[in-house]
Amino acid sequence: MRTTARWAMTIGLTATAVCGPLSGAALADPGQAPTALYAPSALVLTVGHGESAITATPERAVTLTCAPAPVGTHPAAAPACAELRGVGGDFDALTARGGVMCTKQYDPVVVTVDGVWQGKRVSYERTFSNDCMKNAYGTGVFSF
Numbered sequence: 001m002r003t004t005a006r007w008a009m010t011i012g013l014t015a016t017a018v019c020g021p022l023s024g025a026a027l028a029d030p031g032q033a034p035t036a037l038y039a040p041s042a043l044v045l046t047v048g049h050g051e052s053a054i055t056a057t058p059e060r061a062v063t064l065t066c067a068p069a070p071v072g073t074h075p076a077a078a079p080a081c082a083e084l085r086g087v088g089g090d091f092d093a094l095t096a097r098g099g100v101m102c103t104k105q106y107d108p109v110v111v112t113v114d115g116v117w118q119g120k121r122v123s124y125e126r127t128f129s130n131d132c133m134k135n136a137y138g139t140g141v142f143s144f
Helices: 001-023 077-086 131-136
Strands: 041-047 060-064 110-115 122-130
Touching: 060 077, 110 131, 122 131
Parallel strands: none
Antiparallel strands: 041 060, 041 110, 110 122
């Protein structure tokens, strides 16, 4: 019985030591979060010729990290991040630039995006009729 009481006291003291700081005034108010933290935004973009990502072999891949600063292997990281911030990370909201002249040649190009945008999981795939149409979308997210 003495051993059982000793174990109970040890477990109780351990629980108090571990959980004690998490109760009462030690809990952080969600409105007082540090301003230095940011939601991660790290993406991998690929492009390949084909009808879909399943049948296309990726020909190029780039990385794009937008927080805390635009970096990565994307050739135009800063404009791409600015454009994505402008549409709230919604790749479907990217529109074609006006005045771009493309041929009607059908040579399908598929773009995929996987990763995290402002803390939320992103998985996107879009097929364009050719490279010109792909490059016409936005100011450079898909231009790599």
